[in-house]
Amino acid sequence: MAGLCGMSGAAAQSQQGNIIIPPDVTIFGEANPNVRKATAVVNGDVITGTDVDQRMALVLAANENQLSEEDKERLRLQVLRNLIDETLQIQEAKAAEIEISKEEIDQSYLRVASQNFGQDTEAMDAYLKRIGSSAASLKRQIEGELAWQRLLQRNVAPFINVSDEEVNEIISRMQASKGTDEYRIGEIYLAAAPDAQQQVADNARRIVEQLREGGSFVAYARQYSQASTAAVGGDLGWIRLEQLPPELAAAARDLTPGQLVGPIAVPGGFSIIYLIDKRQVLMADPRDAILALKQISINFPKGISDSQAQARAKSFAETISEAAGCGAVDAVAAGIGAQVVTNDQVRARDLPGPLQNAVLNLNIGETSPPFGSIEDGVRMLMLCGRDDAQTPSGPNFDQLMAQMEEDRINKRAQMYLRDLRRDAVIDYN
Structure with a gap:
């Protein structure tokens, strides 16, 4: 083979497992056409x-069809890989005599419709037909998710062990970490064989x-992620950084809610992580406070100039700020x-970010800075009461054990699916 590649036998070679890959390769002919045709x-x-x-x-609709033709072609190949995995999961479940009934699938479909x-x-x-999909396609995806979950419950979960000592150690760490940050993270995990690292990394980028x-992170996680959390949009729930692989923990540490980062190389592939929210361990979150607010507003007459609106807003703010409380x-x-x-039932976290911070810093009877627009008028919020959330006790023993078991099931599931791919007979048409 070295002669065919135009290399001497003494050329340096890198070894990954039993696969020998020369450092410099020459590709003869076009790439295998089998991987470019979307049927199998x-x-x-x-x-x-x-x-x-x-x-x-389904994916294009979530992105409002704003993908280039090149991206659509890559998406097509990824969707085919996902469908192959889904087929393998359904086949393995049937081989284990696990059947997902039509009634179960219809009930899940009804829940999606309800949402x-x-x-x-x-x-x-009608919506699915309008975007070029179908109820049958979505129901097939639902069947695959249910089949895989049930298969893992039977063939993997019973063999996952988390000891009481491990759980108690985590609880002790949490108590010692009171006041430190914990994170609610979404993850998209893409498995990558040693010879496909670059291809998968490019796809992740x-x-x-x-x-x-x-693009919708939840939609992408459901379609692309190869972790068991794909069924819930990649949501890992509330975790501390110590519970993440070191590579992910280092990347998540400096994120603010709404930010994402990736691809991050992890054992077996690449991850994309999205910070859904952040809070402090075993501490009440100020954003969970229930506020009693009064909104005071004025409208601007049509045709008012910017300078006139600014002057009127300033006068309005000064007058309301001088009011002696609610x-x-x-x-x-x-x-x-x-x-x-x-409104005396406003959750602080439901307010827009900048306004949320401003209101949380108010004392009773104080007002927020004025906000609004020429079209909508100008408004101020006066704080009339505040009920802070109680300090949480954190996950109990059973909840923490379930979380640790789920994490181990997820890792075993990745290995299970890898083995199914390795043993599959796949013909591309």
């Missing part, structure tokens, strides 16, 4: 081009680009023609 027969089960098209439509269309499956059917352009603000507002709306 997996252990006798056919995946058609239509199957790929309809599953692609998006108020329990209207007809509207869901494109996913990151598409997510930063507005008991007097109604009369002050009425005197200048302002409207007052009261």
Whole structure:
């Protein structure tokens, strides 16, 4: 083979397992056309081009079809790989005499319809058809997820052991870590064989680009991630950095909620992580406070100039700020023609970020800075009461054990699927 590659036998070679790869290779001919055609027969089960098209439509819809033709072609190949994995999972479940009933699939489909269309499956059917997908395609995905979960419950979960000592050690660490940060993280994990590292890394980088352009992390996790958390949009739940692999912990440490980073090389592949939220261990989160607020607002007349609006907003803010608390603000507002709306059940975390921070720093009777626009008018919020959240006790023993078991099941599941791929007979058409 060295002669065919135009290399001497003394050329340096890198070894990965039993696969010998020369440091410099010459590719003869075009890449294998089999990997470019979006149909396959997996252990006798056919995946058609239509199957790929309809599953692609789900991802494209989540990204408002804002992908280049090159990205769509890469997406097509990834969707085919996902369908192959899904087929292997369903086949393995059936071989273990695990059957997912039509009723179970329909119930899950109804839940999806309920979340998006108020329990209207007809509207869901019409939406899927409109975007180029189908109810059958989504139900097939649901079947694959249910089959794999049930298979893991039977063939993997019973052999996962987490000792009481391990759980108690984590609890002790949590108590010692009181006041430190914990993170709610989403992950997209892409497995990469030693000879496919560069290809998978490139694919992961494109996913990151598409997510930063507005793609749905949950949708991408469901379609791309090869971790068992794909079924829940990649959500790992609340964890401390010590529970993550060192590579992910280092990357997550400096993220702020809403940020993502990746691809990150981890054992067996690459991960993309997204910080959903952040809080302090065993400490009440100020954003969980329930606020009693009064919103005071005025509208601008049509045609008002920017300078006139600025002057009126300044006068409005000065007048409201001088009101002697919530008991007097109604009369002050009425005197200048302002409207007052009261709400005593506002969660701080439901306010927009900058306004959230401003209101949480108020004392009772103080007002936020004015905000708004010429079109919507100007508004201020006055804090009339605040009920802070109670200090959480953290996960109990059983919850923590379940979390640790789930993490180990996830790792074993990745190995299980890798073995299924290795043993599969796949013909590309």
